[in-house]
Amino acid sequence: NAGVMQNPRHLVRRRGQEARLRCSPMKGHSHVYWYRQLPEEGLKFMVYLQKENIIDESGMPKERFSAEFPKEGPSILRIQQVVRGDSAAYFCASSPDVNSEKLFFGSGTQLSVL
Amino acid sequence: GENVEQHPSTLSVQEGDSAVIKCTYSDSASNYFPWYKQELGKRPQLIIDIRSNVGEKKDQRIAVTLNKTAKHFSLHITETQPEDSAVYFCAANRGSTLGRLYFGRGTQLTVWP
Numbered sequence: 001n002a003g004v005m006q007n008p009r010h011l012v013r014r015r016g017q018e019a020r021l022r023c024s025p026m027k028g029h030s031h032v033y034w035y036r037q038l039p040e041e042g043l044k045f046m047v048y049l050q051k052e053n054i055i056d057e058s059g060m061p062k063e064r065f066s067a068e069f070p071k072e073g074p075s076i077l078r079i080q081q082v083v084r085g086d087s088a089a090y091f092c093a094s095s096p097d098v099n100s101e102k103l104f105f106g107s108g109t110q111l112s113v114l
Numbered sequence: 115g116e117n118v119e120q121h122p123s124t125l126s127v128q129e130g131d132s133a134v135i136k137c138t139y140s141d142s143a144s145n146y147f148p149w150y151k152q153e154l155g156k157r158p159q160l161i162i163d164i165r166s167n168v169g170e171k172k173d174q175r176i177a178v179t180l181n182k183t184a185k186h187f188s189l190h191i192t193e194t195q196p197e198d199s200a201v202y203f204c205a206a207n208r209g210s211t212l213g214r215l216y217f218g219r220g221t222q223l224t225v226w227p
Contacts, residue, residue, distance in 0.1 A: 101163065
């Protein structure tokens, strides 16, 4: 049973480009959470999705950031027109249902904006 | 508010000694408190968690205590080993969904042989 898979592991973008981060949850998990971690800080909640639904996007910046979790395929976190301040590690986690307490994190995507 | 405060930010102990990390939270609705261990460049890994209807939980050398009245919870590691060296994060859930977590800023634990 593969764990939460994220790709790419490292992503380098120039300012103004778009970044697309992918997350495939554990088999049987239909709930996905995205977190951002700045250097030497804790993780910050961004968005919570179920299949085809955004449940809570209160932690995600209103502009340039979007997320989706389609019926088929991985969850995508999209950052348009990236700026240097977007450089961070982005972690995805999944759980089987809303009442499941244990989050399983992926290995993260390290985004570097030049 | 959404803050989880974590102390200390760094902790150095000798192998075999105990380590204690403390956290406070402000959201009265929080009822789930996990602890994560993160090694450099790796994913956060859940090491122990506690629900608000329990005051203490132990798993081998690791224990967590919760004082819901005071909104405090702590991680205790006994008989520390060099392999315990990592960054430890406490967290508390936001609202009713257990997967939406507020994280502390982390404690860098170093265990010297």
